[in-house]
Structures are given as structure tokens and as C-alpha cells.
Amino acid sequence: MLIAAGLLSACGSENKEVESGNTIHLRGKIEAENPKGSVVLLQIQPEGNLRDTLKIAADGSFDYSLKDFDPGFYRLMVYDQLPVVLAINQNDLEINVNAEGSTVTGSPEVELQQKINELMSGVSDAVARLQMDYAEAANSGDEDRMKKVDAEYTAMQTSLNDSLKQIIIASPANLTTLQILRDVITYEQDPQFVEDQLTRLQKEMPGLKILDLFEQKLEDIKKLAMGAVAPDISLQDTEGQTVKLSDLRGKVVLLDFWASWCGPCRKESPHLVQTYKDFESKGFELYGVSLDRNAEAWKKALEEDQLPGKQVIGVVNNEAEVAKTYSITAIPTSFLLDKEGKIIAKNLRGDELAEKLAEVLN
Template sequence: MRFLKYCSITVLSVSLFSACSTGKSSDEATPIEKNGHVQIKGSIKHPSDKGFVVLEKIGQDNIDVVDTLMVSSDSTFRYSLENKTPGFYRLNLYDKQYVNLILDKEDVSIEADGNRPDGFVKVSGSTDTDYFYEVNELMREFQQKVNELNADFMKARADEDMEAMESVDSRYQSLEKENADKLKAKIDEMGTSIAAFYAVNFLDAEKQFAYLSELAERFKKNLPDSRYTQQFVEQVEELSKLAIGQQAPDIALPNPKGDTVKLSSLRGNYVMIDFWAAWCKPCRMENPNVVRLYKKYKDQGFEIYGVSLDRTKQDWVEAIKDDQLGWTHVSDLKYFDSEAAALYNINAIPATILLDKEGNIIAKNLRGKSLEKKLEEIFG
């Protein structure tokens, strides 16, 4: 589950909706009063007579033009923004470069190349914007290390070396935890800056649920009227429905014969909901391990409820047969638009959710040795 997607490390492309506007944000939610204006000034190394320098506001699902900025003959610009609440913005430089900003009370100064997406940019004066770029730097370093692990994983997969693949996965888990700790430390440093709502996008919401809950309470106390707080709290509350210890929402989908089978029909057993697909290579590579564990523990009360995210019945049924998956299978053949995937916030597979005999969630995303270890704890 991802949270408030106001900004992105990648360049966002939008159309120029209008040439000019009043200079006020289209967002009418103004819960926090702030007198005065934010002063925006800057210089562009490569100004252009084609296109505009445009200030845009980034919303939850949209980007709105605030105003066009006049660039003087000396390649500088100045603008005064009426800004009653902190918000996410960006400068669109001729559709060639984008400069992300978080604007609140501090005036901001910008130096930019203006001629290419990865051109030089320097933003000063805005603490919130500094946080934004510090988070991006953390994620850039993390992604570089992940890319190296991906190369190792692809080689191990090509060699069908399960031990090496598990080693890479273990290294990734350690790297992910280290990065999450750095992100949480940075978020704590931010206090009530709305930059925190950007940073949480890079945390694993499942693994970091306890921290996100604490963060939601912190913002409810210290920034209760902000729409960003309200949206974040709503999303954490939604996520809480799938937290460890919660009753798993029921699923009712057709099996290969067309008969509807409910997840709750397996109540009384330890049940693993297994989101997978015939086209998913990591899923298929994990299947022999799941088959082995199912055979070992099925007579002790272990069941699997396989939810396929396939598109065609033929692919789905053939994969069940080829991999000898002898447990309950259901699918609405809607890929990631599956009702069950939406219900459980599944954005990637393989994904598993382990339930106790009463249908309560006790673990998530177990596979390989971690699944084997958990089942050994349960069944001895």
C-alpha cells in the first residue's frame, strides 16, 4: 500500500491547462491560517523563448497550474505566492526540467539548468524542500544497491540456484531494514513537516505498520487540521484492517469448475492465502517448496487458498496441473484488478497471508525458509 503520492523522483508530465491564473492554489482546503506570501526567486542557466516557466501544485491525483512566471532578460524570475497552507509544488521549466518544492512559510531561492531533466538544480531557503531532496538521496543510494542485488538474483535464477537466490533475498531484507531505519530517522527529524508524507511512500507499509500508526497519532496531535494529516490517518486506518491480529476479510471467488468457494469455508485450519499467477516466475519457482510443505502439514490442519491473478483460465489451469498444486484454487481472471487483490492491497506477487484457525492474520509474505520455519513453529 502506498500513501500520499504528491511527488515523485521521476519526472511527471502534464499539459499546460492555461496560460495564466490568479496565482492562488486551486486547493480550497485552508485549515491552517498563514499571513503573507512565500517569495520565490531564481535564475535559469539556459532560458528559452519557447514554452513557459510554470508554477504547478501537486495534488493527490492531479497537477494544477498555479501561474506562469515571467523570466527577465538577465534570466532571473521572482514570484509571490499566497500560501495559507503547506503544499507540494514544482516548477516546470519549459517542459524540459522539473524542480520539486515543498512550500510553507519560508521564502525559496532556485538555481536551475532549465535545459534537460537531469540538469543542475539548487534549492535554498526551504527546510521542507531540503528534506524532500534528502529523502531522494537516500532512495537513490538504496536503489543503486538494489540494482546490484537484482543482477545477482537474475544470475542465480538463470542458474536455477535456489540457495543463491535465498542468499540474495536475505541480503535484500537486511538492506531494506537498514534503509527503513534511515528513513524513519529522517522522518522523525522532520517533526511536523509535510515532507514526512512524501517519505512514508518508501516504507513497506506492512512491515512498518506500527511506526506508521505512531506517526499518524503524532500528526493528529500536532497538525490535526491539515488535509495531508487527514488523508494519511484515513489510509493508516484502512491498512489497520489487514494488520497482524485482525480478522482476514472474506473472499468468495470461483474455482476452476466455476463453483464459488469462500475463504471462510476453510475456517478451523491454518490457512495460507497465496496470491500467485502462471505468468509469475518467482511464484512458479516457489511452488515446489509450497507443495512440499503442504504435503508435510496438510494432515495436521494446514490448507492453502490460492488466488490466481491470471488473465486466462487455460494458463491458470495448466499451471495448477503442471506444478501439481493440490489445494483450493480460485480466480476472477482479472489480473491485478482482481477483487481479492484490491481487498488485500496486493500490488506485487508472490504474496502470502497466513491465518490461524479462527481466520485471524498471523503472518504475511512468508516463503522459502521463512515459511518453513513458521510452519514448524505451528505444527512442531
Template sequence: MKKYLFGLSILASIGFSACNSSEQAQQENAKHTVHLKGNIQKAEDAQGAVVLLQVEPAGNLRDTIRVDANGKFDYELKDFEPGFYRLMVYNQLPVILAINNNDLEINVDAENSKVTGSPEVEVQQKINLLNQQITDSVAEIQMNYAEAANKKDQAGMQMAEAQFTNLQGQLNQQIKKIIEEAPVNLTTLNILKDVITYDTDPEFVDAQLARLNKKMPGLKIVKQFEMQLAATKKLAIGAEAPEVSLKDQEGKTIKLSSLRGQVVLLDFWASWCGPCRKESPSLVKAYKNFHDKGFEIYGISLDRNPEAWQKAKADDQLPGVQVIGMEDGKADVAGIYQITAIPASFLLDKEGKIIAKNLRGEELEKALEKAL
């Protein structure tokens, strides 16, 4: 089943007053001072200090906050970069803060934290409430899926997957409504990165980025996201897959584009990757069932050790075009395709355009039936 994506980590985000001109917005976003105040209940066995760290955009800010004998503090954050910060409390409880224009009050005890002072805290609370409301439903669907899988009940598994997809869609629509009705805020960035992504809803992402740029022009964290999004668009569904030109076991250079006219699975794996190796039988099966109909595999190993790659390829009897992505100790192809974890794959149509990502087992075979 798809990964459950809706446990957002941001505890508070900052609201912005409306403005009618770019000049006003730039003035509002200028560096200034905000107060972080509140109370920290120190556990008896707690050790360490209370430290504020800049997380995103990455910076050098690391400052210790002085807390009085009663656990109270009032900290001035001057000339800061708007973005996300982590408050490390006695080496125990990290509190993630979105800081821009508003003073925040932060109250922390041994078990949790509460942040107030910003209109956007209400937005995050609404999203958290949605998460809580569907927790039981998700658990029930997961249990039904596990039971069906144990019984090898394909119909039951498909029903659970359909229920989960429907629930996910409903939740996404509710989250989108919250974001659209809220003032422009930094929490939106996390939603666009982790929940409602460009692959799932490109029009929504583009619209929210336009809102962010209009109300927060020049903000570094927004510009960084815009650059990330530009790279993501190059790998979006419907985009032409970037060219790959790598060597096979015999040292022959094979271009990805040489496979045009066939439906191609661009598959990233490695000999040391357990989940990759477990997927090998499914790839062998798919190749056997669909190769004669126009299906090909372009497998890219991220092994540093060519011998380990070749042994794993032989042991798993991997079919198709198999090349190694490491050259001179680097895997540039992994950066081009934004590979942060493997296995990872892209299904390409006969024109070399991306039509699906990260398909496994039956999902891959269904997609191949449709594409061929």
C-alpha cells in the same frame, strides 16, 4: 533481499511555527499566497516550458511559470492546496516540492536542483546525508549476497540478510529521531508511507499522525493519509483477514473462512505474471512439506481469461484451493486487499489473523515451521 527503501524523492519540505490552539493552527493553514522564486539555467538543447503541477492531493493546478532572459523567475502561487507539487523544467528535470506556508527559492541547472527557504529543507538534507553514508555499506552487502547466491552458500546469504536487516534498523532509528526532533512537516507523510510504515512501527506512525492533525487540522493531504492508514490497519499484522468468497474451476464458491483451523497462505497471482510463475515450485514444495501438518493455500488468480488461469494452474501443478478473483471484469478482492503488484501474499494463523506478508521460498517455510 528486501527492497532498499530509503531514497526519498522530496527535495524540500515546509516547516511550521509552533501554535498553542487549534484556531491558530487553522489560521496558519488557511489558503494564502507563497512565492516560488529562483533561477533556471537552461541547457542549449532544452525545449519546452517550466510548468508547475499539483501532485498530492491530486488537483487541477497546471500553470506555466514565466522565466526571463537570464533564467530568473518570481511566481506567486495563490489560494493553493498545501501538499506536493512537481516543477517540470523544460521537459527534462522534475523538481518535487512540498509547499505549505513558506516562500521557496529554487535553483536548477542541467544536472540537479537546490531548494532553500524552509526550515524543513534541513530535515531533508539530514535524511539525504544518512542515505549517502550507508550507500557503500548497502552495495557491499548486496555484493556479498550475490556472491553467496551464486555459490549457493546459504550461510553466506543468511549472513548478508542479517547485516542488511541490522543496517535497515539502525537507519530507521536515525530517521525517526530526525522526524521527532523536527517541526511538524509534510515530508513526514512520505516517510510514513514509504520508509517507516504502519506494519514496521505502528506506534510511531500513530504518534506522527497525531502531531500532524494537531498542528495542521483539516489539511486535505493529512486527511487523505488518515483514510489510507485506516484501510491499512485492516490489513495490518494481527488483524483478521477480510472475508473472501470466490469460485473455483468447477464453479463452486469457497469462503476463506472455511479454512479456519489451518495456517493459510492467501496468495495473489496470475498466469501472465512471470515472478508469480517462478514462485510456483516454492509453493508446491511448501505445500508438500507442511500440508499434513495443517497448512493450506488459498490462491487467487487475477486473470481476466479463465482458460489462461486454468492452464497455468495445471502447468504449474498448483496445490490447495485455487479460485479466480475476476468477476464481471472486476477484481474487487484486489481492492479489498490493496493489491498494487503481484505476487502478493498474506500468511494467516489458525484463527484467520494476518501473521506475515509477502513471504517467499525459505522465508515462507521458516514462518510455517514457527506457526505450525
């Protein structure tokens, strides 16, 4: 959450409809000792391609005309320093970079970001304190303290998000608003707020490709949101028999994405084995999807870990389409499905999974 907010620290744009053939200027100065390399402008979305190389004068100043661009987020790569993130729409921007950091002026986003920075000023220290408390509790095995720290963090996040929402509502619609909705206040946290603000952005900032991309991303997120019916899966088990996820309706199912080479996945195996023993008779089933490219390594891991339930391999013809369907970016990742196939929890581990199953099945 803090990293996402930090990425906004150098944004700038204005909420105007962009016409074809649009041009703005990026002006400013870069103060650097013994500069090496180039200063380049990179579009973050949608393609992420190199936009152009800026010509920097001997005194470090520059005046660059950006023509026929797609409004959205860009990264100014400045020699070997940290990149400057820019939200570019319809306004000329003044960008100054030195050893202490960077500043951007010239757009409504800057004012909005200042409000966010003020809000975030005390959060970083508080999060660091909670992280230390949690680590100490984990090292000592104090589960009660761990749960208390979790509750404190959740309360802090809720309070911060509520404050961010009020700032967004009170501010003009702009690209910084979009980034907060995308990276901080997520759809799963508050779907109605995100939907309402997207409608507002589309009304007040028409014609922006990045809004269409965000809407497409939301559609993908909705497919995996809490309460949604999990997309069906039809893959083969170790015997080459097709096993469909939908065939398990009527049972509470843990859909678990893992691989033989994934250390954290294998570490979780004993918990899954015990949980299966404890809850199978009560209507629990395990549907494990391996993302192994080596089928023999997958089968060997199944034998070594004695993993129960329905186990299938998700890589077919060297492609893992199921991972794309479920937006898997890291493993282990899991989804707990109710008897109707609806998602009721995500990424439960160890005792958390057992506690949730006891709640659902008892």
C-alpha cells in the same frame, strides 16, 4: 528506502494552518542550455493534475504566484531535467536549477532535509556493498552468507530508522516529517511511532487535506497489518462453486495472489506443490486467487502446474475488487494466516515458507 529519502531532497514548507485564499510565491532561476518544452507545476497528491505553466524570463528567472492551493507535495517539471520535488504549505520558496542539480530555500523543511542528507551520506555505499555481497552469495548458492547479509541490512535499516525517529522528534512538525512517515518509517515497522507522529501533525498542522489522506491510507494499511484478521474473500473455483476464505478457519492458510501470465508466480508453483504435500496433513491449506482476466488461461495454468488447494479467480465482470481490498500492486503477493485468520507473515517464498510452516505447525 534510499529512493524515498532521495525524493525529499528539494522540499519546502512551514507548519502553519492554511486559510482559504492563501497565496505564496515561487521565485528563482533556471539555467539551461537550449531549453525545450515548458516548466510546469504538478500536484502529486491527491489528484495529480497539472497546476500551471510557469513563465520563464529570457535570463531564466521566474516569479510565480501560487494561489488557492492545497498544501502538500508538488513536482516542478523543468524542461527535460529531473523534476524538483516541493513540499508546499505557507512559505515563499526560492528555487534554483542548473546542470548540477537544484536547491530550495525558504522553509523549515530545508533544515530538516539537510540533517537527513547528512545521515544518509554513508548509507548508499554501504547498501551497494551489501547488494553486491548478496548477489555473489546467491550466485554461489551460499545460503548462510545470504542470511548474514540479510541480517546486516536489517540491522542497518533499524539503526537508520532509529536515527530518523530522533531527528523527527527533535524537529518541528512539517511535511517532510509526513513523507518520512509515509515512505521510510512505515506503519508496519513501528505502528505506535507513526500513530503518535500523525496525532502530533494533526495537532500542529490542522486543516491539511493531505493529513486526512494519510490517515485514510493508514486505515487501509491497518486492515492488512501483522496480527489483523484478513478481510474475507468469497470467489468461485473452476467448477463455479463459491469458496470463502473464512471457511478455512482452523487451518494455517497461505493466501496467494498470482496469475497465469506472471513468470515469477509460475516459477514458485513447484515450491507450493511440494510445500502442500509436506504440510497438508498437519493443517496447512492453500487459497490461491488468480488475477487472470482470461478464465481459460487460468484453468490451463492450474492444470499445467498442478496447483493444489482451493483455487479461485479474482476477476469478476472484468473487475478485481479483491486486489483493491488487499492493496495488490504486484504479484506474486501472499499472506500467511494462522488458524484464526490473522496475518502472521507476508510474501514468504520457497524454503522461507516451509520453515515458517514448520515453526507454526510443529
